[in-house]
Amino acid sequence: MASNLVSITRRSAGQTMRKDLWWVTPLVTFLGLGAFVVYSTWAAFQGEHYRFIGNGANYLSPFYSPEVLGSATAFFGEKPGWIPEWLPFSPAFLILWGPGGFRLTCYYYRGAYYKAFWADPPACSVGEPRHSYRGENSFPLILQNIHRYFMYLAVIFILFLAHDVYEALWFTDAAGNTTFGIGVGTIILAANVFFLGGYTFGCHSLRHLIGGWRDELSKKPIQMSAYNCVTCLNRRHMLFAWLSLFVVGFSDIYVRLCSMGIWTDWRII
Numbered sequence: 001m002a003s004n005l006v007s008i009t010r011r012s013a014g015q016t017m018r019k020d021l022w023w024v025t026p027l028v029t030f031l032g033l034g035a036f037v038v039y040s041t042w043a044a045f046q047g048e049h050y051r052f053i054g055n056g057a058n059y060l061s062p063f064y065s066p067e068v069l070g071s072a073t074a075f076f077g078e079k080p081g082w083i084p085e086w087l088p089f090s091p092a093f094l095i096l097w098g099p100g101g102f103r104l105t106c107y108y109y110r111g112a113y114y115k116a117f118w119a120d121p122p123a124c125s126v127g128e129p130r131h132s133y134r135g136e137n138s139f140p141l142i143l144q145n146i147h148r149y150f151m152y153l154a155v156i157f158i159l160f161l162a163h164d165v166y167e168a169l170w171f172t173d174a175a176g177n178t179t180f181g182i183g184v185g186t187i188i189l190a191a192n193v194f195f196l197g198g199y200t201f202g203c204h205s206l207r208h209l210i211g212g213w214r215d216e217l218s219k220k221p222i223q224m225s226a227y228n229c230v231t232c233l234n235r236r237h238m239l240f241a242w243l244s245l246f247v248v249g250f251s252d253i254y255v256r257l258c259s260m261g262i263w264t265d266w267r268i269i
Helices: 024-046 097-104 107-116 141-167 184-200 204-212 221-234 237-259
Strands: 170-172 178-180
Touching: 024 107, 024 237, 097 107, 097 141, 107 237, 141 184, 141 204, 184 237, 204 221, 221 237
Parallel strands: none
Antiparallel strands: 170 178
């Protein structure tokens, strides 16, 4: 029997027959994620202006929540004396690895930054610089498999951020009396919880945990309803991923600038 052998020539990096502007999406992703990484790293190293207590308000930046250590309001109080002064310290260092790891190993984000940062590949039908592929069973990509464990932590962080919104609903007047109120900062922190919640509770790992592992989910009506809710959010996972990234960054900017006296927090109620 005669056989036809087809020789496939491997594309060189960036080579493609596509006529569209395929490079726009990875470029925008690179700029967006790059800007967030640079700003969040800078903000984490500051170790100050992450809490705004003014005009009776009490706002805590999500980059520093929960505040474990580093000030009188932290769970474990001020920075311990045994930490050397020359060693960079910030309360953000103690907690940012949790939500940071959740995003880094996210199924959507890994696809986004594989293209934008590693050009692996830069887009469909576009040549990549890699000459071999070992998959996610080898270091460092095998670390992506711990995403489900970061998801558990991410849910806990949502609870802390929701508590911060509750704290932002109470204002203290000059006489020391506490009253209910809503400021612009309250709305921003609440929006942060909403978008982060949409992103977290639409997680692929949570969808599997809720019921995706079952062969006949329809026989479990309560679990099926929960699965459908997560699936509804999962359909917009990319949208919630980007909106939550923007809002959590802006939340820190808002608290920081109010704490520095550059912005004024307006009380609505």
